[in-house]
Amino acid sequence: MKRAVILIADEYQDLEVWYPILRLREAGWGVISAGIDSKKYYEGKFGYPITVETHIDELQAKDFDLVIIPGGWAPDYLRRSQVALEFVAEMNRTGKLIGAICHGGWVLISANILKGKQVTSVTSIKDDMINAGALWLDKEVVFDDNIVTSRKPDDLPIFCKTLLALAEGRKL
Numbered sequence: 001m002k003r004a005v006i007l008i009a010d011e012y013q014d015l016e017v018w019y020p021i022l023r024l025r026e027a028g029w030g031v032i033s034a035g036i037d038s039k040k041y042y043e044g045k046f047g048y049p050i051t052v053e054t055h056i057d058e059l060q061a062k063d064f065d066l067v068i069i070p071g072g073w074a075p076d077y078l079r080r081s082q083v084a085l086e087f088v089a090e091m092n093r094t095g096k097l098i099g100a101i102c103h104g105g106w107v108l109i110s111a112n113i114l115k116g117k118q119v120t121s122v123t124s125i126k127d128d129m130i131n132a133g134a135l136w137l138d139k140e141v142v143f144d145d146n147i148v149t150s151r152k153p154d155d156l157p158i159f160c161k162t163l164l165a166l167a168e169g170r171k172l
Contacts, residue, residue: 021033116133
């Protein structure tokens, strides 16, 4: 069974957490949520709660096929966690799939994994992505090697479809 982890911090974008969790589980994946501190309970930007199964410091990248970084305000907290950044960087070093949507690109920037990559994001962090060495494109989904990015909640269907296709070795 393929395994995914979604990184959680306060004020995550509700749909950008729950849509991938449910879609991946529907496809037969094992999916867990991991917080960045000692809390078990987090609230989304729009008030939808999640109780995380574990914390990022208890995980090893080798145990997962995919990490998802949602948007909202959560990425601003996630990028301050050295453990989360090291986890994402290790996923990248080992060629594992990394999905980031909306403001999730901030975590990719802070993990220093965007140089020369084609990406997308919410337009408000376009300059940040470019300044990190990425080629920014205004598209629903962009994938470059193992990194899949999307702009906003409206892009979630193609974002999840792309992640699943790449994980299963299917052509897009």
